[in-house]
Amino acid sequence: MSSQYWKFPRSNSALARQWAKRVHAPLPFILEEVNKRMVNRAQIMRPVEGGVVHQGWLHPAALASVKALFGGRELAVFAPSAIELPVAPIDKAAESFLSKLWPGRASVPKAASACELPLGVNLPLADESQAMVWSPLWLHGLEDPAQQMGDWLRVLKPEGGVFFSCFGPDTARELRAFAQALGENIPDFADMHDIGDLMSKQGFSDPVMEMEKLTLTYSTPAALLQDWRAFSGNPLAGRGKSLVSAGRYRQAVKALEILKHPENGRIPLTLELVYGHAWKVKRKPKIDVTSVKISDIKGRKGSK
Secondary structure (H helix, E strand, C coil): CHHHHCCCCECHHHHHHHHHHHCCCCCCHHHHHHHHHHHHHHCCCCCCCCEEEECCCCCHHHCHHHHHHCCCCCEEEEECCCEEECCCHHHHHHHHHHHHHCCCCCCCCCCEEEEECCCCCCCCCCCCCEEEEEECCCHHHCCCHHHHHHHHHHHEEEEEEEEEEEECCCCCHHHHHHHHHCCCCCCCCCCHHHHHHHHHHHCCEEEEEEEEEEEEEECCHHHHHHHHHHHCCCCECCCCCCCCCHHHHHHHHHHHHCCCCCCCCCEEEEEEEEEEEEECCCCCCCCCCCCCCHHHCCCCCCCC
């Protein structure tokens, strides 16, 4: 499925390596911003009772708003490698309140952790056991998004839902000439309608898709490239690893410099953000139908 879905196939191992570098770096503002926008959109969702699965671009500092949204629900966090997550301020406040009610009985809240789950491996959760899946900026980096969607559907309860975000096709269009000058490709990103169709094929009901574009501007090509590496990187399979000569790199940078706005001298970077949510509906049982040949039906003879 992955080679058919993407023009430039992904590598899950490359994505995991890049994530491991980013998770220990400062929180990229785009992940924080997308989480906030997802939380605002998700206010209308009313999933059934039960736990929430977080399987997406994870950074410990970006979890506070998600935990607050799903307060009172068990949050199971999965990532390419296990990391410790900070205790949310809301949990600390609740612990402080309990300690005042029952001095000496309330324990200090323990730091949660993200469970290690290699990419492409099914969630270690029972079928129809979860109420919600939360996945920010992740599907576009996976080798096989259909496999991921199918596994989400498996673990969701009937009337449970999934809420996700990913990059759309206009993302980083300014970098295409830069990458071409280096003899490389940048990832292709799926149209929101194609993502919605893929969800329907996996069995989700009536996916709702939204799109918005952000344009970031930078004073130098170096600043733009630094942010792009923090946002996405390049998880393509078979990516060339040979060293690029200084002359060729300077030539590639010129492809960005010519994009400078004539008035303010800043270089744009487009981010197309796609948001989607869908539900797992309870399927009605199929009614058995018996086929009978017309020749086997003995009708009443009419009068002559």
